[in-house]
Amino acid sequence: MFADIHSHILPALDDGVSDIEEAVKVLRAAELSGTKHIVATPHYISGTLENDYNIIRQNTEDLRKISADAGLDIDIYVGAEVFISPDIPELVEKGTIITLNYSSFILIELPMDNIPLYTDDVFFSLQIKGLTPIIAHPERNAEIRRNPGLLCSFNERGILAQANAGSITGLYGRDVRKAALKFIGMGLIQFVGSDVHSAEGRSTADLRKAEAIVRKKFGKEIARDLFYNNGIAVIENRTLVVE
16 A cells, blocks of 8 residues: 655646546556555646645645545545745745645755755755655755765755655666665655656556565565655654654
């Protein structure tokens, strides 16, 4: 069973699923592959793609009803994947940005090639407000791949990280796969999510494939934490201790 904290399943809000039919198809595939809990995390990009609290809440409620009508047994929660920007703490304070299932955890996306200079300040400000940042797919960030110590430094400050299942299966290439497995081995990853965008390509089926790889390489306990236990802790807003 999987608890997926990163998905783009709300129709027509971002570059994720395009319509209701595709959303149902993705959710059905998720259920069949073992996902019981899934957090809808459409992109929030300040000044560009501003899927705010109310938009996400209403669209998630609509999708829950559609899912139930389709006979699916999968729990859907609100959330957002927030692209890093200096105004995130202010937007959180205003209630514009939604956290993962209204919890104290917030999913933050970094650029693919660098870490902006203001990143530390943003993370610190969020933590001062009682929030725990979760870095989305750090293995896809070129600067972190070159220097894993950066991710280690974030972890030491209580900032968590979520790898993509597709990174583990090789969907994004050898370098990203190597980094994802290295970070897991170093204990720098706390979650594995699908980051599903469509019925094809980045799919929820990757979770099952990735879990088998992690279980074989690192053991069933680590696999259970990464694919279920830690995700449930976020959904239930429980404290997650990073060792």
